[in-house]
Amino acid sequence: MDSDEALAMEFLAGRFEQHGDQISFKCLDPGSPREKEAQQALVRLLRNGLPLANDIRWRIAALLDPRHQFENRKLVIAFRKKGKQPNHTLDFSIARTMVAELETGRNMESTITVVKKRYGVSRSHVLRVWRKLRSEELTKDPRSIN
Numbered sequence: 001m002d003s004d005e006a007l008a009m010e011f012l013a014g015r016f017e018q019h020g021d022q023i024s025f026k027c028l029d030p031g032s033p034r035e036k037e038a039q040q041a042l043v044r045l046l047r048n049g050l051p052l053a054n055d056i057r058w059r060i061a062a063l064l065d066p067r068h069q070f071e072n073r074k075l076v077i078a079f080r081k082k083g084k085q086p087n088h089t090l091d092f093s094i095a096r097t098m099v100a101e102l103e104t105g106r107n108m109e110s111t112i113t114v115v116k117k118r119y120g121v122s123r124s125h126v127l128r129v130w131r132k133l134r135s136e137e138l139t140k141d142p143r144s145i146n
Helices: 003-012 033-047 054-064 089-102 110-118 124-132
Strands: 015-019 024-027
Touching: 003 015, 003 033, 003 054, 033 054, 089 110, 110 124
Parallel strands: none
Antiparallel strands: 015 024
């Protein structure tokens, strides 16, 4: 069984394979079960709170650095689906602000007014977010969306 560090490095950098007397280099096939397993290993390492191995830190940096002289691949941030994207980060921030304002004793109407102005959104957006997220623990701890 591979360690999370070994799987993460395979995801980030590929691996060497021995075939008799010859050595070849191979990257994981996109969408393969092995790639998904290795990607989840990297996610576990990033979230576990322990110090990250320097090899992994440097590989991620190389994938992000457009001037890196030895890395041919790049890390790309892309939407998961097509069309208009929800803005969960904004919505959680709106909900957290609502909680904070209400906890000061401000009433709901003035809280909505403050939030609308601060975030440049409509009243209906504020109310939709509040209905959806007001009971979520996510409004209290921003790390929980990760």
